[in-house]
Amino acid sequence: MAEGTQSTRxxxxxxxxxxxxxxxxxxxxxxxxxxxxMNCSSEGGLAALEQAAEELSQRFxxxxxxxxxxxASPEAATELIEAAFAEFGRIDVLVNNAGIxxxxxxxxxxxxxxxxxxxxxxxxxxxxxxxxxxxxMKQRYGRIVNMSSVVGVSGNAGQANYAxxxxxxxxxxxxxxxxxxxxxITCNAVAPGFIDTDMTDALSDKQREAIGERIxxxxxxxxxxxxxxxxxxxxxxxxxxxxxxxxxxxxxSL
Numbered sequence: 001m002a003e004g005t006q007s008t009r010x011x012x013x014x015x016x017x018x019x020x021x022x023x024x025x026x027x028x029x030x031x032x033x034x035x036x037x038m039n040c041s042s043e044g045g046l047a048a049l050e051q052a053a054e055e056l057s058q059r060f061x062x063x064x065x066x067x068x069x070x071x072a073s074p075e076a077a078t079e080l081i082e083a084a085f086a087e088f089g090r091i092d093v094l095v096n097n098a099g100i101x102x103x104x105x106x107x108x109x110x111x112x113x114x115x116x117x118x119x120x121x122x123x124x125x126x127x128x129x130x131x132x133x134x135x136x137m138k139q140r141y142g143r144i145v146n147m148s149s150v151v152g153v154s155g156n157a158g159q160a161n162y163a164x165x166x167x168x169x170x171x172x173x174x175x176x177x178x179x180x181x182x183x184x185i186t187c188n189a190v191a192p193g194f195i196d197t198d199m200t201d202a203l204s205d206k207q208r209e210a211i212g213e214r215i216x217x218x219x220x221x222x223x224x225x226x227x228x229x230x231x232x233x234x235x236x237x238x239x240x241x242x243x244x245x246x247x248x249x250x251x252x253s254l
Contacts, residue, residue: 013095094132098121193248
């Protein structure tokens with residue numbers, strides 16, 4: 001498609017969408033008729049991402065593209081957004097899901113581990129929001145959904161860097177919501193609790209049992225349940241919801 005050509009379908013960018021929650025979100029949006037730009041952080045994951053994009057495109061009859069970008073880089077984040085715009089002619093939805101963990105106790109945490117998590121989780125979200133907002137403001141329409149965490153709401157021992165990054169995402173979300181609401185652009189944060197993904201697969205049975213006791217629903221959530229919430233916030237029907245932090249944690253934070 002020639003750059004700037006307007007599509008009749010809404011278009012979305014989902015960062016960190018090679019697996020887990022991001023992949024589920026990309027699938028949910030594609031299934032709802034969105035053209036989707038999927039993203040991974042390195043060339044090593046591109047082949048698998050391209051395969052996923054092709055599968056979704058054939059399954060749902062929409063355009064799905066795969067792009068590599070380390071969103072911690074302002075230049076790479078801008079290139080990602082602009083590549084999606086060049087392909088689709090519009091950017092209606094941005095889902096900032098890219099994130100990493102480098103857990104460790106405060107006294108032993110290395111500077112590099114703190115900085116890396118902040119750079120990807122918080123600055124990466126900022127970088128993509130800034131780039132996408134420029135396109136959305138011209139359209140006078142947009143839906144931004146930022147992935148936070150219940151850890152960003154309540155904190156967690158051994159995750160000072162991750163909690164700080166996700167709490168920062170909440171403040172960023174609320175500020176963006178205030179700035180852009182008058183232009184018909186919403187910005188909300190989703191705060192998942194314990195979700196069955198590759199990250200939680202590393203937990204032992206004993207750890208899962210202990211965590212389960214803290215969850216009112218007595219189970220971990222699924223990536224598909226998170227994706228369903230994101231899909232609603234990305235819809236036109238969610239136009240009067242902005243600046244909110246929605247916990248999806250089975251009642252863990254009650």
